Amino acid sequence: MTMFKSMLPTVRKKIVIKLGGSTLEGLNRAFFSNFKTLQQEGYDIIITHGGGPAINRELEKQQVSSAVLNGIRITNEEAINIVQSTLIGKVNPALVGQLNEAGIMAIGLNGFDGQLLQSEYLEQDTYGFVGKVTSVNTQLINTLCANHIVPVIACVGATVSGQALNINGDTVASDVALAIGAESLLLVTDVSGIRIEGEYQEEATPSLINQWIEEGHIYGGMIPKVEGAMQVLKAGVPSVQIVDDRLTGTVIVPSVNESFAKR
Known part of the structure; x- marks a missing residue:
């Protein structure tokens, strides 16, 4: 059948x-x-x-x-x-x-x-x-x-x-x-995602996030949040979002080379 x-x-x-x-x-x-x-x-x-x-x-x-x-x-x-x-x-x-x-x-x-x-x-x-x-x-x-x-x-x-x-x-x-x-x-969280030079980012990748941390754009309490998000992504959840209580913010997805590596 x-x-x-x-x-x-x-x-x-x-x-x-x-x-x-x-x-x-x-x-x-x-x-x-x-x-x-x-x-x-x-x-x-x-x-x-x-x-x-x-x-x-x-x-x-x-x-x-x-x-x-x-x-x-x-x-x-x-x-x-x-x-x-x-x-x-x-x-x-x-x-x-x-x-x-x-x-x-x-x-x-x-x-x-x-x-x-x-x-x-x-x-x-x-x-x-x-x-x-x-x-x-x-x-x-x-x-x-x-x-x-x-x-x-x-x-x-x-x-x-x-x-x-x-x-x-x-x-x-x-x-x-x-x-x-x-x-x-x-x-x-109490912020609408990741903010770089005054602008909230709609999307980010681990490589971008690491670059922003090095450049000092991501600092303080946001560092453990993004590091935790990247660990979850690495463990296999397809996307992690850091959002405010309206559920809007930054979507974190694997870097291109990382997503190819998983296939």
Whole structure:
């Protein structure tokens, strides 16, 4: 029996959107309308999020000190309890509530739910209760997407024995994007992408970005963002975008020689 193309099930493309802590606290209407547009264009969307500012406020309130080393928050036993309760108990439900209110069906998840983010310690002696993802339950994500429900994933992993671990938000976003074969990863920040000499760039390649860093056009907090984006690209996600909360910004695609090398 032959099947006509129209009878074949269409595989919907997936986009992972990573919301940073500062962006989370003030999403505007344009974010939700652009989000719906992507859905109408046939994309399944998965959200991952951190919650740095909310965690910092809670740590301060409870007088728990927390240092950052190599961009990773050193997390002791008191701090992991605060990270877990803040992300899962406050930030995640608030975001899910905003999405539902905007008419976007969403459900809050974290590493414990259906073994979504199985994790192990990154370097316990150095970072404490900080984890790295060892496996992602893609079946759970795909099931929700197939039912037009947006998974909203807090960056808390879980060990086999049920210990919560704090995981870097960009790391979770890239791990999820790679696991589900996402077409693109959107890193939502408080700026509209990469700005060179006063102008936002619509597109960039790793070789251009490295040149801009050398020339001093990319500096400060944008350096870790673009370096993270280039790592995700290198790992196999076709495009990474650094965007603002209207979901517009800079698309980073492989350099020509790199894309040929992958074929």
